[in-house]
Amino acid sequence: MKTVFTVAILALVAPALRAADDIPNINKRGDDEKAFIAKLGTAVVKQARTSIKDTTDVTYKKETPKEGRTKFIIEAGYKGAITGTKYTAEIVVDVDTSDKDKWEVLKIDYTDNNKGPAFNRKNVDNMVKKLNEK
Numbered sequence: 001m002k003t004v005f006t007v008a009i010l011a012l013v014a015p016a017l018r019a020a021d022d023i024p025n026i027n028k029r030g031d032d033e034k035a036f037i038a039k040l041g042t043a044v045v046k047q048a049r050t051s052i053k054d055t056t057d058v059t060y061k062k063e064t065p066k067e068g069r070t071k072f073i074i075e076a077g078y079k080g081a082i083t084g085t086k087y088t089a090e091i092v093v094d095v096d097t098s099d100k101d102k103w104e105v106l107k108i109d110y111t112d113n114n115k116g117p118a119f120n121r122k123n124v125d126n127m128v129k130k131l132n133e134k
Helices: 002-021 033-048 121-132
Strands: 055-063 069-079 086-096 104-112
Touching: 033 055, 033 069, 033 086, 033 104, 033 121, 104 121
Parallel strands: none
Antiparallel strands: 055 069, 069 086, 086 104
């Protein structure tokens, strides 16, 4: 019985651990902004909704609310793992871009149109530190 419980726990935790490995570093974004933002959007959705497999149709726009700040507004589609229902997530990533070589993610806001169980806010909040790592 103990083995079955351990396997069940690992089945629930493994997707979240795997998704944590996919979090990109904001300071190793390279020259292809579109590719980086697609990877970032996918990582945020996987942290928020740990049961999904992948995202689709990641698009974005960016705004400069004030000097040295950039706001990336990312829209990412995804499908529910069990039902295959399509959902759309909107992710807003606020970044301090005052130093062109050392950006810092300030916060991530996440919403989606999935009426199922609430998304994992703690995972999304914990991404800020991971994104800013060297």
